Structure formats: structure tokens, C-alpha cells
Amino acid sequence: MDKKTTGKRLFHYALLYKRTILIALALLTVAVAAELTGPFIAKKMIDEHMMGIESPWVEVVEEDEKTVLYQDGLYKRIAYVTEGESIGEKELQIVQVGRSFYATSEHLPFDGNRKIEGNVLTVTQGTNVVDVEAERLTQQEIFAFYQPEIRPIVVLLAFYVGLLVVAAFFQYGKAFMLQKAANRIIQKMRTDVFEHIQRLPIQYFDNRPAGKIVARVTNDTEAIRELYVKVLATFFTSGIYMAGIFIALFFLDQKLAMITMVLVPIVLIWMVLYRRAASKYNHLIRTRVSDINGMINESIQGMPVIRAFRRKEQLSKEFETLNDEHFTYQNKLLSLNSLTSHNLVFVLRNIAFVVLIWYFAGQSMSAAGLVSIGMLYAFVDYLNRLFQPVTDIVNQLAQLEQARVASERVFELLDEEGEEVNVDALPRYEGNVRFEDVTFSYDGKNDVLKNINFEANKGETVALVGHTGSGKSSIINLLFRYYDIETGKITIDGMDASVLPRQQLRKHMGIVLQDPFLFTGTIESNVSLDDPAISKEQARKALQDVGADRFISKLANKYEEEVLEKGSTLSAGERQLISFARALAYDPAILILDEATANIDTETEAMIQHALNIVKEGRTTFIIAHRLSTIRNADQILVLDRGEIVERGTHDELLDQQGTYYQMYQLQQGKEVSKVG
Template identity: 85%
Template sequence: MREKNTAKRLFQYALLYKRTILIALAMLVVAVGAELTGPIIAKKMIDEHMMGIETPWVEVVSQDDKSVQYEDRLYKRTSYVQETDRIGEAELQLVQVGRAFYATSEYVAFDGERSIEGNILTISQGDNTASYEVNRISQQELFAFYAPAIRPIIQLLAFYVGLLIVAAFFQYGKSLMLQKAANRIIQKMRTDVFEHIQRVPISYFDNRPAGKIVARVTNDTEAIRELYVKVLATFFTSIIYMSGIFIALFFLDATLAFITMLVVPIIVLWMILYRKFASKYNHLIRTRNSDINGMINESIQGMPIIRSFRRKEQTSKEFETLNEEHFMYQNKLLNLNALTSHNLVFVLRNIAFVVLIWYFAGQSMTAAGVVSIGLLYAFVDYLNRLFQPVTDIVNQLAQLEQARVASERVFELLDEEGEEVNIEPLPRYEGNVRFDGVSFSYDGKTDVLKHISLEANKGETVALVGHTGSGKSSIINLLFRYYDIERGKITIDGMDAKDIPRQQLRKHMGIVLQDPFLFTGTIESNVSLDNPNISKETIKKALQDVGADRFIEKLPNQYEEEVLEKGSTLSAGERQLISFARALAYDPAILILDEATANIDTETEAMIQHALNIVKEGRTTFIIAHRLSTIRNADQILVLDRGEIVERGSHDELLSQKGKYFQMYQLQQGKIVAEVG
């Protein structure tokens, strides 16, 4: 069922560019038709012009370019003669024996084995024997009999050369159009996949390495491109080519054409059997390829750790294991291909020629004049041509299977449920946030948040503190609707967060992470994220508000300074300042600082704290912090432990309670508390 659905979806993508594909197929039909006229033209040249010299000649009155003078008389082949030009019933017939030609005035009734003794020609066929009185003709006389055929032969050759030029032109057009359509299809598919990645829930990325997802967007779509460019082009070409050959074979001899068509079900059966065995290997190959991509990506990201902890050898061994498995499955598929493709075509070709010899030698030779050299040549030529597309089809089976598996993987990603995109404008909300009895589990089994209730009003700063794993980041994830809750309720300005489209909900939120992510581009583009609604003045003001202008103005290109991937040329503090400016430039109603000052030195922290005191005005701010000194002025501090709020209040209130917050604060201040540590 999945296989049919995959084929249907691939076909639907192809329909997007059906006009280009149909033009390419029309050009292909013309090219194939022009090319396949070759054997028929050759048959006509051999039978009618080269071997046609043995057809009866009759005496005629007038001389022209088709008449031949022999023994003071003019003769023409019967196919060239008009009744008004003919003289009586006198006939002449040429017969070849060995390399010599002989002329007889008698009608040769049948053909068979020829022998000559003196001036007597004997023809034997089975029980039939006939003798004729003949005269040997000279080489000069023979050339005279061939002369009328030279011009038609040249004309046929010129016509065929013209057809080959036409075929070459249309083949070029076909290839160009099909590849253009294929590239467009894959361009569209890659765009769809990339856009869908932007829409799938954050949970999709939790257990999937980035390298594996990248493999689907790049490697798998490239395999599908090969499907359209090579595989389908080969199949289309081969099917049309084979159809043209079968039509020509039926035109020449219907019985043998029917016998030759047995090749088609054999190929279909072979494809079914091949796919049955190849599918397993291709799935494993694509999976290992994704694993390799994932490991490479992970190794590059973690190269400093690998070097620092001397894990190079272990990492290399892990990679070699994956690489060896990939090689093993590739080798098995290669063995399967080697055992099938060439052997199949070789066997079919030999069987076809055995049938051809049996048919012509054992059947056609029983009747006089049924088989001509031209017919035999045309059949041999068409059979040779027939097995080229057969070879092409069989050789592309491996690529077809790889593309099919890759298609399943790409469509599996596209079938992931995505977030609905809503571009309707939502007025900037006030920022009054309320959690009412919220419980949440990532895996559906273990709750990471339990009965969380909190309220944050416009302009307030709420700090979330607690040990690692206490649920601080999970609260922010739910606020951003990275995940949806099933128990409890989250409201913003009284509106249920579930009823607000995710895009509009996040439009009025800003976040600064502990490890900020910068994109390749410039400092300006990293603040605005290329949003046309954010002016350069707004960008500069945001950077100045957080104090980033102090280091930016020392850079060669200042605000236009190039930023490499992840901002590797900037310090952690500088990246964090740009991240702060990004959040401020979007003027959010709700600002989230997720341990945003953890990687910043004391001087930079003081500068940011001063900036935040300004920009927090009129905004609801959530701060996740380990360094309790940064949240002393928070309006409300929530202490979490194992997914529950165990304490809440201001800094001074919590210290006076001498609970968990008090213990955490004392530890950070370097003081010893009784029964702690």
C-alpha cells in the first residue's frame, strides 16, 4: 500500500511539470521513429536495389537511366517497366553462383541450392530440381546492371542521414526537457521538505540527529532526482524504443514479432524478483547513510570535546563500524546486480537469436522466395537494437529501487504532522500569563511538570530557579507551545494558548538562550533575521541598548561585519549581546531569558542588567537563572523541584523562609549552612 502511495505521489510531483514532460516525450517519439527507420531503409536497399538485380528483366523500346543494354537489346527490371514501353514477352534473369553472375532467358521458378556445370545452372530445393541454360556475364556488364540502382541507393542513404540528424536534434531536446523537468521537480520537493521541517513540532527533533534529517533533504532527494533524470528517462526511452521496434517487427513478420514479445513478461517478472531482494539492502543502505551523516555532523559539532578527551581513536572506530556495514550492504547489492543485469540480457539475446535462426532456417526456407537477405538483415538489426533498451532497463533497476526507498523516507518526513501556518495579524497582547494546574509529560508516562500554577502580569519579572531537571525549561517550552498540554490550562490575556495560532503566539515573544545561535550573515542580519519590518535604526538601537556597540564599532565592517556559522569568530559574551539585541528588536510583549547571563563575564552582566531594567518596562519577563544574584530584583521567584513549585515569593521573602532557595543562595555565596553539603 505504501509503495502504491509513494508511486502516486511521485507521479503527482511529475504532473506539476507535465507540459515539459509531454513535450520531451513527443520529441522522443519523433527521435525514435526517425532512428528506427534505418533497418527498413537497409532492407529496401538490399532487397530492391542490391539483390533486386536477380529479379526478372524485360526487353523495352526506349533507353533511359533505368535501362541496360545487353547483347544489343535494352532491358529494364519489371518493377521499372510500364506496359507501353515493353516489347513482347522476352525476359532476362540474373543468377549469382559463388562470386560470378549468369544470365538466362528462362523464368526461374524457385530458389534453392545453386550449382553450375559449364553453361547449365542447376537449382535444388528438397525434391525439386530445375536446370537452366545460362551465359556468364562480365564484370563490366554486371556494373551496367547495377547502375540503375546507384542513384536510389544514394537517395535512401541521404534520406537516412537526414533522419539521423533529425533524431539527434530531438534526442537532445528530449534529454534537455526531461532533465529540466526533473530538476524542477526536485527543486519543488526540496522546498516542500525544507518548509515542512519549519512546520513540524519541536518534538520531532528531540530524538533525531540533525545529520539524519539533513540526509533526507539532500541525499534522499538527490536519489529521487536520479529517478526522474536517469531512471524514468531511461524507462520512457526504452519503452518507446521497444514499442517502435515491435511495430517494425510486426510490419516485417508478425509470427516472429509475437515470439519476440515474450521478452516483455520475462523483464517484468525479473523486475518483481529483483525488487523483492534489493528492497531489503536498499533500506539498510539508506539507513546506514543517514547514520553516517548523523555521526559526521555530531563529530564536527563536538570536535573540541573529541580532541580534549582524546576520543579520536574511539570515534574513528565507531565511524568505521558504520562505514563497514554500509560497505557490506552495498557489496551485497552489487553482487545481486552483477548476477542479474548482464546475465539476463545475455541469456535473452542468445535465446532470441536461436529462435530467429530456427524460424528462418527451419520454417521460412520451406517456401521459395519467402525469406530475403534484406528481411533477415532487418530482423537481426532490430533484435540487436531491442536488447539495448532491455539492458538499459535492467541496469537501472538498482537506481529505481534506491530512489523508491529514498522517496519513502522523504514522504515519511512530509507526512509528519506539521503546525498549521496562520498569517492573520494578531494584535500585540498585554502579556498577562497564567498557568492553571498544568501537568505535562514528554513521553506520556513520567510527568516533568506537576500541577503548576502561576501568574505573571504585564511588566512583571518572574524568575524560575531550581536544580537541573526541575522543570524550568519545560515551563518555557509550554509557554512557546513547542508542546501542547493535555492537563491544565495556559492563558495569555485570558485567551487559551491552544486557541492562539503558534506563529501568532510566538510573534510577540522574544527569547535569549544560554547558548545563543547565530546564522551565517552579518551582525545586522542576525539581529533582524532579515525581517523587512525591522529598520537599520531599530537594529542599531537594540545593539546600543544592550551595549554591543562597544565591540561592534571596533570591527572593520562594524554592523556589516560578516558572521560565520554559529558565530564562531565572536566570543560567547559578544554572541549573547547580539542575541539580546535580536530579542529587543522584535519588541516582544513577553521576554524569556533562559540562563542568558550564564556565559557572560561580570562586567558584561552588569551592562546587560542595566539595559534590561530599561527594556523590561511594559513587558512580562521570565528569567531562568542559576546565578541567583541576577534575579534579586525579580517581582516573583518560583523555586522548582522535581516538576513542582515548592516555594514562591520575592528574594527577601524566600531568604527569610530559610528553605531550598535559602540553601541555594548560601551555597552560591560560598557560605556553609548546617546540614548542607
């Protein structure tokens, strides 16, 4: 499947819940904006308040909360002087040298390397040198100059804490909404997959182990869920986070921000290269997971046979081979992931800090000395924050590739052509069935049915007999339209069956198999299959008609008795009676009994035969039987051999012909006699 097509289909699934996702992204944007104001606030605190006391001070007349008393004079930072405020002639500048602070009445024209000798402060920047007299400040005087800055710093800190609370609230909302959308998407996808499986033709399941199909509905969709819950959430979060950081960097320094933008194409290129390398391993891993699921499912289904024929050791070896292959591919993928995740981010981070040091130290500081400590802190903080989303993105590449491969497998299943669902009700037909020159092949090469011609009228019972592989079940498969024919014609009441909707065609058919399948639920629900059209009374009457109430009356919960998977707590005869009741409750126009009495004891068979004589009235009944004694009263018996009808007639007519049917009957009679003797 085309990778672009897979991406588009995943995107279309996401669009089903775009409102929730857009709300989540809006919440995320607010959270990121709130969180990324931290370095700006820190820069303002450092440059304007902590380092702000080094800005020029002027003498003022009136005292307020921004003034500082120094040597019998009131001083205020020029930044705090309001328009119209009276100021004196004296000026003051605070300079930090080492850990000490000095005050000078002269304005420093530039900043640079500072040195103090006695009361003389020397400032050097390149070839420019200036000497001024300075007086060292006491701790009390230093605290006094910082006093006007305490309240603004506290206000900024409180504002930042408030923003963090807001960010946390919105981050929670973002995570909740994104995960809700992801779970909804996967719920929808699993429903689509399961419903599509119900529409797939029977031949799709002929060559595919059930475990492999189950793996696509469970394991693969779970991997896709991780895509929406973790991978896309991480990509969205990291993308918006990085965008916010780059915007902030551009506000701080456009040139350096442009340099750091180089990280984006590097990460994108790395993602493309990683996907190419990891795709093969992920395909092999998902295939091995399906194989393992298929083998486990088959082993559980065939556990009695495995135990009886002592195949445990051989199956363990086969399973170990699959497990070892899965382990090998997982290790190869692990090695690839180890090379790509932390190593890449570590290298990129070191390169970024080298560029930062070179730019600030080698360019800005030597050129004009205009880079403030707050600016440097903010840039370092943003760079540190930048590599967290980069790390998150790189670490999710493995999960992204696994999800992509799983998506291909799921969409491959969804692309299988299914049977069209037609909800238009088809009136209950009479049940007149006609096969006209029907020839059929499962593989397109070997014909399993050849020129089949027969007619079954309403109310008749038609028996199909023959050796294994003669084509009996194939006739029923065609009647049910599990498969479609290419040669010949099948009609029901004169209507071409190939143009009738499959679902509506089968709605008026009932079938009882040799090995009946019961679902988890109750005895009653296994008859009605939770069809609202079948009431409790109808289901129970069907059970009574086939004589099932004989054993049901002995159960603790009667008709509400719990049935485990496949009806394992019931005997073969009891399961078969429930299966009969199921077919009868749906009141079919055509009833098919496929070796239905093979696993039933003689007494139970007699009860069912009596019930069938009642319910067959007005129905066309097809019976596939090996025990010829069960079809004595059939209106028509078709004897098949290698896909052809070699004899036809009633029981007595066929015995009179003394052909194939006669030989089969005599053989069975002889076996029964030998048993008695």
C-alpha cells in the first residue's frame, strides 16, 4: 500500500473528530504560550531589576517608594522618573566589580572590563579606557539600592507562578482531549474492521488462520491507537512547543534564531532516513506477531489432538523458531533506535551550544558589549527547552514506524472487497430451488461440481449423499451464495439467485451443521441470536419443538443457563438440539441439515426426526447425510460422485436400481449387523 495513501486515510480518521482535536490544539497553544513566557520574565527580572541598579540614578526632591537615601540625598533610577518630576543636578551610577559594588558620580560612556585600584575605577573596552572615582558601598547601602526592585521581582514571580498554573490546567485539558479523540478514532476503526470482516466473503477465511485476522483487529489497531495517543500527541505538542520557542528566539535575536532553525531540516531528514531503515524490520515484526497469534489460536483449538498425539514438543520447537525470529528482528530494530535517539539529540545540542558560545562571546561581547546577562540566560534557557521536544520527536520515531506498518496491514484488510449490504427486505419466498447446468471450481482449475441439474419444490425434502469430496457441501455453499458460480444458473422461485442480495437471500434460510457453533451467552440467546424479531416465547417454543426442554429442565437456570465459548459445558447432542432450535426459530423457507444427526444418539435422533416431520411442512429441506437410514422418507435423493449426480430418486427407487446408493446402503447395513453380532 502507498505510504501517502496510508497517511491520508489516517488523517481522514482523525478528521472525524477534528473538533475535539482542534480544541486540544487550542488548549496546547495557550499552555505553551504561558509556559514559554518564563525566560522572558527571567530576562526582565535580571536585566531590569537585578542588574537594573547599574543604570544611571539622578537626585530627586520628593521621596517615594522608588527613591533611595544616599549621603543625605534622594536618588531614583532614571527609568522610574516620571514626566514633570523635579530632579537635581547630581547623578549617580552603581558598578559591580567582582562581588563588591561601587558608586560614582560620573556617567560611564561605555561598559567593558572593570578594575578597581583604591578609589579609582578603570573601565576598558578595546582601545577605549576611562578612569573615574568610585566609593565602595556597604551592605546596608547595597540593600537600600535593591529595595525598590523587590516588589517588582515578587510581582513577576507571582505572575510566572500563575502562568505555570494556567499552563498545567491547559496541558491537562490538552492531554485529555487528545487521548479522548485518539480513543474515539480507534473505537471507530475497530468497529469498521470488525464490521468489514462480517462482510468479507467466505473464501477470504479459507486460506487465512483466524489468529492472523485477530491480530489485525487487536494488535495492529492497538499500535495505531499508540500513534494517535502518544506519537501524534507528541508531534503536535513538540511542534507547537518548538514553534513557540523559535518565535521567542526571533524576539530575542533574529540572527541566532535563524541559525538554530537549521535543526528543523536536520530532524526531518533524520526522520526520513530512519523510516527507510526501520520499515523492513517493522514489517517483519508485525508478520511474526501475526504468525505467533495464528499458531497460539490453532494450538488452543487443537489442544485435545496435540495431547492425544503427543505433539507438544514439536509444536514448542515451531513456536520457539517464530519467537526467536521475532526476537532477532526486535533486537535489530532496538540497535537502530539506540543509534538514532539520544545520540542524535546529544550531538545537536552540543553543536547548538558551541554556536551560542561562539556567537555571544566571539561576536557580541567583543563588538559592542551589548549582550546582557538576562539575554544570555533567556537564550540558554530556550535552547535547553528546545531540545526536549526534539528528543520527544526522535524517541517516537520507532512507535511512528510501527504504527504506520500496522496501519498498512489494517487498511489492507479494509481494502478487501466485501459483500454489498442490502437492507431492502426480500419477501419470504416459497423455496422452489432449481440448479441448471451448474459447474463450479474453488480454485478456477479443478471443477468440484460438473453440470449439476435438479429441482426441489416447496415442502420437499432433498437428500444429498456421496463419498467425501463428492460435492455435497459445495452445493449448499452455492445455495447460500458463500461462493458465486460462473457457469450455469441457480434460481429460487424462478428468481436468479446471483442477483438477489446475499443477506436477504440467507434471511429465509436456516442451517444446522454437524459441529454446531454456540456463542457465549445463554441457551435462549443462542437460539434467538439476540434478534429482536424473535421473542423469548418463540425461542423457547423452538427449543420445546426439538425436545431440548428434556435436558434444559434439569439445568439450574433453565433457558437462562450460561453457555461458555463453543458450548463446551454441553454435550454434543445438547448443542445440536440448540442448533436445531435456532434454525427453526427463524422460520426458514429453506432448511439445510448438514450431517446434523451424525453426533446425536439414537433416542435424541428419534426426537428430532419427529420434530422435523412437523416443522418441515411447507419448507424445502436439504439433508446431507452419511447415515442413509435417516433419509428413507426423503422425496428425492441425489447421489453424487466426483462432482456429478450419478443417481437420483427415492430411497426405494434407488435400492431397486442396485447402483451406487444400493452398495452404500448394503455396506452400512452390513456394519450394523456386524455390531449386533
